[in-house]
Amino acid sequence: MLTAFPRAVLAHVRGIRFAFAHKGYLLLALVPFVLTLVLFAAGFGLFASSGDRVLAFFWSPEAAPAGGALGALYWLYVHVAKYLLYLLAATLAYFLFMVTANILASPLYDVVAGRMLANARGHAAGESLPWWAVMLEELKKAAFVAAVPLLLVFVPVVGQFLAPVVAAAFLAFDFLDMAFCREEPHFATRLRRAAANPLTLLGFGAPLLIPIVNIVLFPFAIFGATLLYLDTFGRNTADSKRS
Numbered sequence: 001m002l003t004a005f006p007r008a009v010l011a012h013v014r015g016i017r018f019a020f021a022h023k024g025y026l027l028l029a030l031v032p033f034v035l036t037l038v039l040f041a042a043g044f045g046l047f048a049s050s051g052d053r054v055l056a057f058f059w060s061p062e063a064a065p066a067g068g069a070l071g072a073l074y075w076l077y078v079h080v081a082k083y084l085l086y087l088l089a090a091t092l093a094y095f096l097f098m099v100t101a102n103i104l105a106s107p108l109y110d111v112v113a114g115r116m117l118a119n120a121r122g123h124a125a126g127e128s129l130p131w132w133a134v135m136l137e138e139l140k141k142a143a144f145v146a147a148v149p150l151l152l153v154f155v156p157v158v159g160q161f162l163a164p165v166v167a168a169a170f171l172a173f174d175f176l177d178m179a180f181c182r183e184e185p186h187f188a189t190r191l192r193r194a195a196a197n198p199l200t201l202l203g204f205g206a207p208l209l210i211p212i213v214n215i216v217l218f219p220f221a222i223f224g225a226t227l228l229y230l231d232t233f234g235r236n237t238a239d240s241k242r243s
Helices: 004-021 023-028 030-058 068-121 131-152 158-180 187-195 198-209 213-232 238-242
Strands: none
Touching (some): 004 023, 004 198, 023 030, 023 068, 030 068, 030 213, 068 131, 068 158, 068 198, 068 213, 158 198, 158 213, 187 198, 198 213
């Protein structure tokens, strides 16, 4: 059970190795890489220009209180909480832009996951849905994946700590689900089975929320997620072990 977390983290390394060992897949990683750079640049610019307004939503005192409990709270806000809120806002911004990138890249991810599953299982790849249908399904899923962590932000104290954790788990599920949905049509069943492996979700999702690191990992995440799916939810094969 405890090995699930490091195994999920290392799935990113396996995904990168897989892509470089299979040059045909490596070319497919260029599309999400470009999407990642464009969206992250847009997200960084948006956050840099509106970060103060985001913090003002939580508390924006016009002047420092003279003293007492309110003065102590103001000191904590300026010297501690303010930077924690910046970190939380930045993390959720990265999360939202990655979810958006997944919507745009979902037709490509569907093809990648289908081919990898077919090669691992030793049969022909199943027919993919039209690109617009894949994007529509991903959009529906993304609405759920994005909404829960954002709603948690508004839960006092506990929510601010839980939001990044849930965001990491849901982001991992979003990638794993590309392979999962090809073998299990019911979303509730997929979500329930994934939730039974929380350390796997956190291990795979947490690195994707680390600034700079996620830019490197994100283009290869679909490969690592599909290999992790085969290990955790599907029948492992010699091909996936060699990767």
